[in-house]
Amino acid sequence: MERIVAGFVAALRENGIRVSPGESLDAVQALGLCGMAGRRSSRLLLRLTLVKNVHDIPVFNEVFNRYFSRYPFVDPELNIPDLMDAALIDLEGEFNYLNPQQSDDHDQAGPLLKLDSEIHPEDLAELKSLTEIDPDDSDGNEIVVQMKGHRGKAKAPRPTRRYTQNPLTIELNKGSSTDSGITFTPEEQMAMQDVVSRMMLRLRKDMKRMKSNQNRGKLHVIKTIQKNYRHDMVPFQVALRRKRRQKPRLVVLCDVSFSVSHASRFMLLLLHTLHNQMLDVRSFIFNRQVAEITEMLANMPVNDLMEVIDRGDIVDLDENSSFGEVFLTFKKKHLENLRGRPAFIILGDARNNYGEANDWVLDEIREKARYMLWLTPEDRETWRRGDCLMEIYGAYCDKVEVVKTVEDLSLVVEGLLRDIYADQAHPLDKKRLREAREAEAYDPKDYYTRGGNGGSEPGFDPSGRSRW
Amino acid sequence: MISEQGVKDLLNASGYIADDAIATAVFLALHMEKPILIEGPPGVGKTGLAKALSSALDFPLVRLQCYEGIDEGKALYDWEYGKQLLYTQLLRTQLDTYLSVSADLREAVERLSAEESLFFSKNFLVQRPILRSFLSEKRSLLLIDEIDRSDDEFEALLLECLSDFQVSIPELGVIEAKRKPLTILTSNGTRMISDALRRRCLYLYIGYPELEREVAIVRAKFPDLCEELARQMVEFLRKARELNLRKPPSVSETLDWGEVLSILKATQLTPEIVANTVGVIAKHQTDLQKVTELAVQELS
Numbered sequence: 001m002e003r004i005v006a007g008f009v010a011a012l013r014e015n016g017i018r019v020s021p022g023e024s025l026d027a028v029q030a031l032g033l034c035g036m037a038g039r040r041s042s043r044l045l046l047r048l049t050l051v052k053n054v055h056d057i058p059v060f061n062e063v064f065n066r067y068f069s070r071y072p073f074v075d076p077e078l079n080i081p082d083l084m085d086a087a088l089i090d091l092e093g094e095f096n097y098l099n100p101q102q103s104d105d106h107d108q109a110g111p112l113l114k115l116d117s118e119i120h121p122e123d124l125a126e127l128k129s130l131t132e133i134d135p136d137d138s139d140g141n142e143i144v145v146q147m148k149g150h151r152g153k154a155k156a157p158r159p160t161r162r163y164t165q166n167p168l169t170i171e172l173n174k175g176s177s178t179d180s181g182i183t184f185t186p187e188e189q190m191a192m193q194d195v196v197s198r199m200m201l202r203l204r205k206d207m208k209r210m211k212s213n214q215n216r217g218k219l220h221v222i223k224t225i226q227k228n229y230r231h232d233m234v235p236f237q238v239a240l241r242r243k244r245r246q247k248p249r250l251v252v253l254c255d256v257s258f259s260v261s262h263a264s265r266f267m268l269l270l271l272h273t274l275h276n277q278m279l280d281v282r283s284f285i286f287n288r289q290v291a292e293i294t295e296m297l298a299n300m301p302v303n304d305l306m307e308v309i310d311r312g313d314i315v316d317l318d319e320n321s322s323f324g325e326v327f328l329t330f331k332k333k334h335l336e337n338l339r340g341r342p343a344f345i346i347l348g349d350a351r352n353n354y355g356e357a358n359d360w361v362l363d364e365i366r367e368k369a370r371y372m373l374w375l376t377p378e379d380r381e382t383w384r385r386g387d388c389l390m391e392i393y394g395a396y397c398d399k400v401e402v403v404k405t406v407e408d409l410s411l412v413v414e415g416l417l418r419d420i421y422a423d424q425a426h427p428l429d430k431k432r433l434r435e436a437r438e439a440e441a442y443d444p445k446d447y448y449t450r451g452g453n454g455g456s457e458p459g460f461d462p463s464g465r466s467r468w
Numbered sequence: 469m470i471s472e473q474g475v476k477d478l479l480n481a482s483g484y485i486a487d488d489a490i491a492t493a494v495f496l497a498l499h500m501e502k503p504i505l506i507e508g509p510p511g512v513g514k515t516g517l518a519k520a521l522s523s524a525l526d527f528p529l530v531r532l533q534c535y536e537g538i539d540e541g542k543a544l545y546d547w548e549y550g551k552q553l554l555y556t557q558l559l560r561t562q563l564d565t566y567l568s569v570s571a572d573l574r575e576a577v578e579r580l581s582a583e584e585s586l587f588f589s590k591n592f593l594v595q596r597p598i599l600r601s602f603l604s605e606k607r608s609l610l611l612i613d614e615i616d617r618s619d620d621e622f623e624a625l626l627l628e629c630l631s632d633f634q635v636s637i638p639e640l641g642v643i644e645a646k647r648k649p650l651t652i653l654t655s656n657g658t659r660m661i662s663d664a665l666r667r668r669c670l671y672l673y674i675g676y677p678e679l680e681r682e683v684a685i686v687r688a689k690f691p692d693l694c695e696e697l698a699r700q701m702v703e704f705l706r707k708a709r710e711l712n713l714r715k716p717p718s719v720s721e722t723l724d725w726g727e728v729l730s731i732l733k734a735t736q737l738t739p740e741i742v743a744n745t746v747g748v749i750a751k752h753q754t755d756l757q758k759v760t761e762l763a764v765q766e767l768s
Contacts, residue, residue: 020667030496034472044492052666054507054657054673197660231549299754301712 001036002028009050011067017056023049039068055190189269189302195406196273199414217241249280249340250417251369253330255348256309257287257321263377265306266406267347270413272302282342284334285309286326288319292334323350323389324358331361341370343420345413346397349378350390357389362396372397373416377404470498484513484520485677485684493672494521494650503630503651505615505661505669511718512674514654518611527609527650530601534618540625544635546594552587588639599635602645610649616659623665631668676709677719685719686726693730700737701725705749707766711758717749724748739763 009024027049036042043064051060223239231237252271256264264285271283282294291314296305308314344365366372374397376383376390383390394400403409470478475498476491486494494517497504506514522529532543556563563580570576595603601610615623629635630653633645653669655661677685679702686698702722709716717725725748734741742763750759 018663023667026500026502026670029500033496033499034492041488041492044489045496048489048493048496048670048672052505052663052669052671057673201660232553234549234553236549299714 001031005031005046008046008063008067011063012050012060015059015063017051017059017063019050023052026050189273192266192269192273192406195410196270199410199417202414249342250274250282251338251342251344252281252283253290253326253344253346253348254283254285255287255321255346256285256315257317259321259351260347260349260377263375263403263409264347266409267375268297268306268309269302270406270409272297272305274413280340280342282338284330285315286330287315287317287321288325289315290326290329290333291315320353321348321351322355323348323352323393324356327358327361327365331364335365335368338368341368343371343373343416344369345373345375345416347375349376349388350374350383350393351387352389354387357392359389359392359396362393366396371416371419372399373412374400375403375409375412376400378402470495478524479517479520480688482520482524483688484517484524485681485688486517487677487681489672490517490674493670496670497650497652500670501633501648503653503669504672505653505655505666506672506674507655507657508674509676509716509718510656511720512676513719514674515611515613517674518609518613518652518654521650521652522609522611525609525650527607528604529609529611530597530604530649531611531613532597533613534615534622536617536619538618538622540596542596543598543622543625544596544629545599545637546596547588548592548594552592555587555592585639590640593637593640598629599643601649602629602633602635602643604649605646607647608649610651612651612653614656615653615665616655616657616661620662623662627664627668630665676706679703679706682706682719682722686722689723690726690730693726694735697729697735697737698726701729704737704742704763704766708749708759708762711755711762713750713755713758714752715750715755721749737763737767739767742767 005024005027009019009027012019027046030045030049031042034041034045043061046064047057047060051057217240220239220241224235224237225233227237227239228235252267254264254267254271256268268283268285271281274281281297282292283297284290284292293305293309293314296308296314300308310317312318362372374390374394378388378390379402382388383394390400401408401412403412472488472491472495475494476486476488479486479491479494493504496502506517508514518531519529521527567576567579570579593599598610598612601608612626615626630651633648635643637643653665676682679699682702682705683695683698686693686702687695690698705717705722705725725745728745728748729741732741732745739760743760746756746759746763750756
């Protein structure tokens with residue numbers, strides 16, 4: 001039994017679930033305690049002891065099915081004809097497995113293959129579990145496989161209905177209607193959640209470092225008395241006054257026009273996730289018009305919001321983007337009622353379609369802003385080409401960053417937030433922070449990345465969409 | 469020794485309808501003496517399981533509610549400064565006579581320091597939940613609720629307690645648990661809990677229950693509610709959970725609703741009844757609308 005468990009643990013590790021030796025010992029102990037009463041209960045036991053995260057459960061189920069499909073299992077409740085059928089199906093499955101025609105590049109072996117063979121009524125249960133594993137491919141395997149290849153290759157802008165599409169793409173899109181490229185898959189949302197929560201963790205650490213030093217203030221008499229009430233007012237514990245910390249404010253202007261839609265998609269997702277975490281963020285999107293979406297980001301599921309934006313219900317997407325005009329309207333409508341000294345992030349390619357630049361507005365925004373950051377998905381070489389006004393606009397910004405991947409984006413935003421926090425800190429704290437950050441140069445986040453990934457973020461998605 | 473089925477039956481008898489996963493987890497926790505970490509959406513009965521277990525197994529429940537900023541002084545132990553002070557005041561005369569024997573100052577200090585452990589003894593120790601459950605004569609049930617609300621430091625503090633069931637107090641040394649308590653940690657997943665803590669626990673994910681189990685839960689709680697209505701209710705709520713609501717109705721909402729319906733003496737769900745009682749199951753303005761729409765669609 002130990003051997004089987006060890007083998008199974010190895011299979012789990014191969015699939016990215018981190019199982020410690022202690023946990024496999026637990027599993028063996030648990031199996032010894034409960035005995036092997038059947039497939040279901042053994043699976044329960046193994047799951048209870050080996051899996052420590054909800055998101056690992058589907059993977060675990062899959063590995064379990066695959067690993068233990070090699071061992072023929074006998075359910076005592078089954079009667080003989082059913083057993084025969086099961087054996088038959090098994091055989092056929094094996095046949096299919098050996099058949100070279102079936103070797104597709106899907107990594108789900110075992111139960112999946114049965115789909116290709118004749119479907120028996122007994123298979124229904126299996127089929128149900130199949131849809132659980134893979135909700136997308138309702139239209140058969142081949143189409144999805146092709147879809148993936150297509151998406152992976154095409155780094156071109158995503159096709160939307162406003163642009164002529166070649167018939168191939170249309171047909172493929174029909175194949176899986178849920179995956180039209182606008183909305184986010186749960187995995188993408190999860191990955192973003194992951195990136196953001198890790199970012200928050202690092203930021204919070206910074207905050208704590210500062211906070212501990214910030215206790216050096218004047219004595220807060222009332223609080224000290226309150227705190228030491230039970231010690232007969234003998235001040236064992238001292239409460240000190242603390243300066244009120246300003247919540248960092250952030251204003252984001254995000255271009256949603258077609259040319260940068262890839263970048264803005266993830267920016268919006270990042271904003272949405274940030275929104276749920278903390279911060280005072282006001283978000284605007286623009287193309288030719290500009291509109292505030294702060295409320296919507298906070299209250300709508302992100303996929304619904306993406307669809308609304310993509311339909312052009314908030315800002316008209318059929319027009320050419322015009323930065324000059326946007327800045328002007330922004331100044332008229334919104335600039336006056338921005339509170340505090342927010343940090344500005346503008347995401348766009350600065351392609352103004354040869355309209356009025358209106359760069360003087362940026363100067364005014366700059367006066368209001370603590371910090372101004374421009375994010376562009378384009379490389380520096382192309383900043384002068386065509387209608388790109390990056391050089392002009394960039395002159396007003398504190399920093400212009402090229403962001404191409406989700407990791408870039410989150411790093412840049414994190415750096416910005418850090419700077420904002422550090423801005424309010426005591427000079428001594430700043431020095432300490434800097435030192436601490438240097439010490440962290442070999443990012444501890446590597447610790448969490450699952451083995452074999454070489455320190456990069458855990459695979460954002462398989463079709464290469466995290467690259468814009 | 470209770471068997472798996474025994475655990476299930478005990479829980480059922482105390483009104484908590486458990487499925488196999490829950491029963492197995494409890495069984496293992498009882499025998500392997502490991503804590504269970506329970507995760508799941510709010511209101512599926514994570515804390516409820518602990519309460520039911522405590523009454524079913526007759527373990528006294530020791531509850532520790534976590535919050536941001538909780539520390540060892542609130543969770544493990546604390547020194548009773550006030551009492552210490554009071555005692556030094558009261559014992560002053562005794563001390564005077566005790567120390568007056570000594571020839572010089574040096575000797576007095578030595579004499580005093582020989583006795584100073586007196587003031588850091590169990591007399592002056594305030595037991596906080598974790599230590600209390602460790603020192604309980606009877607095996608207790610330690611519930612560490614919503615661990616995700618606490619800070620990282622506190623999590624690290626728990627590691628020693630949960631893996632070895634002991635508390636280190638610098639002045640007293642290591643205090644080991646008399647009876648290892650059955651420990652249950654719950655989390656709503658608002659923060660990632662460190663792998664170190666996860667590794668020390670059995671991991672149980674409680675999701676929304678299956679149809680039959682949820683009907684059974686409602687029936688167990690409100691026996692006067694007719695089976696048909698209970699089933700209809702649960703089926704409706706299951707559909708509502710798929711609506712992508714901001715706060716999907718959970719088992720606790722199901723039970724609240726069951727109570728409301730049994731008070732109203734309803735016999736069948738109609739769109740009107742749903743519209744009147746929708747506040748029980750939906751907790752956001754937008755959700756209210758969606759649920760009422762669903763009721764019109766499904767029930768008329």
